[in-house]
Amino acid sequence: MMRLLEGGFAPTLGGIEIEGRPVSFGLPRKAHAAGIRVIHQQPEIVPDLTVAENIFTGDLPRTGRFFLDWSKLYADAEALLKTFGMAGDLRPRQLCAGLGPAQRQMIEIMRADDRLRQADLVAP
Numbered sequence: 663m664m665r666l667l668e669g670g671f672a673p674t675l676g677g678i679e680i681e682g683r684p685v686s687f688g689l690p691r692k693a694h695a696a697g698i699r700v701i702h703q704q705p706e707i708v709p710d711l712t713v714a715e716n717i718f719t720g721d722l723p724r725t726g727r728f729f730l731d732w733s734k735l736y737a738d739a740e741a742l743l744k745t746f747g748m749a750g751d752l753r754p755r756q757l758c759a760g761l762g763p764a765q766r767q768m769i770e771i772m773r774a775d776d777r778l779r780q781a782d783l784v785a786p
Contacts, residue, residue: 669693699774707758707766714739714754717772742772 665671667678669687677684680696687693707716714735715722723731723738739754748768758766 667693667698669698707761707769709757709759711758712754713743713752713756713758713761713769716758716769717742719773742775746772746775748772 666673669690669692672686672688677686679685685696687696687698693699708719711719717739718735723734725731736754740749743749743752743754746768748765752761752765752768758769761769
């Protein structure tokens with residue numbers, strides 16, 4: 663059911679409505695743009711990446727076309743960690759390999775929260 667909501671699968675029968683309007687996403691990115699984000703029980707964390715890189719996976723800030731803006735990445739991650747009260751438990755440059763399940767889940771939640779806020783910023 664959650665995969666249907668998030669756009670991972672297309673419904674074969676029936677449909678999905680948001681505020682009384684039928685919607686069909688087809689791709690998770692379209693569902694995310696509409697403000698729908700699923701937090702999975704098994705976090706999709708890359709252990710060899712940092713906390714900041716995992717939070718912003720797929721949406722890393724860039725300077726120009728090819729280079730990452732590392733200072734913005736770490737500053738944005740630090741801001742999210744403070745917002746969620748996790749600044750004392752996690753550090754932006756910390757590798758995720760040794761994190762516990764609750765910390766990994768918080769990274770997933772911060773990733774979803776940031777994407778939803780970004781969708782709000784670009785919404786008309």
